[in-house]
Amino acid sequence: MAHRKIIEEGDSVLHKHCRPVTNFDSRLHELIDDMRETLLEADGAGLAAPQVGVLRRVVLVLETNVPEGEEPYIIELVNPEIVSTEGEQNGPEGCLSLPGRFGLVKRPMDVTVRAQDRNGNSFEISGHELTARAFCHELDHLEGKLFTQCATRMLTPNEVENGSWNDGLEV
Numbered sequence: 535m536a537h538r539k540i541i542e543e544g545d546s547v548l549h550k551h552c553r554p555v556t557n558f559d560s561r562l563h564e565l566i567d568d569m570r571e572t573l574l575e576a577d578g579a580g581l582a583a584p585q586v587g588v589l590r591r592v593v594l595v596l597e598t599n600v601p602e603g604e605e606p607y608i609i610e611l612v613n614p615e616i617v618s619t620e621g622e623q624n625g626p627e628g629c630l631s632l633p634g635r636f637g638l639v640k641r642p643m644d645v646t647v648r649a650q651d652r653n654g655n656s657f658e659i660s661g662h663e664l665t666a667r668a669f670c671h672e673l674d675h676l677e678g679k680l681f682t683q684c685a686t687r688m689l690t691p692n693e694v695e696n697g698s699w700n701d702g703l704e705v
């Protein structure tokens with residue numbers, strides 16, 4: 535496994551459409567393993583392949599809704615598609631490619647995704663709250679879309695620093 539550099543805003547690769555994965559080979563496994571290491575090192579909630587410069591439909595999402603005492607784990611999604619959504623949440627969102635910037639973004643409260651695993655097997659998985667938000671955010675990356683394009687407003691540096699944006703938010 536190797537750490538890969540996270541591409542930041544300003545690079546056109548973040549605005550490109552990603553192609554489906556067709557070969558579930560060792561090259562894909564290496565990409566996913568590298569993305570896992572990069573995500574853990576960056577301490578993020580999710581990572582999409584274009585953020586490491588690869589225009590393929592691969593994303594990782596950290597599942598933090600785990601029973602007390604258990605560790606969060608990484609969900610690997612290849613060629614993911616949203617199959618259903620429910621409810622709504624409006625909360626702060628950031629991106630490893632836009633360090634230090636946060637905005638308020640409306641997302642569904644529950645999201646079910648159909649995807650393939652690293653070996654090409656299809657499965658469905660549901661995410662709630664932050665996991666649902668991360669599914670939407672990462673899938674947007676595959677269409678070349680950043681959260682700044684769907685934020686209702688960006689948080690001011692003061693709000694980010696003080697954490698006062700935690701007050702009065704619908705979660």
Ligand code: ZN
Binds near residue numbers: 628630671
């Ligand atoms: Zn992002």
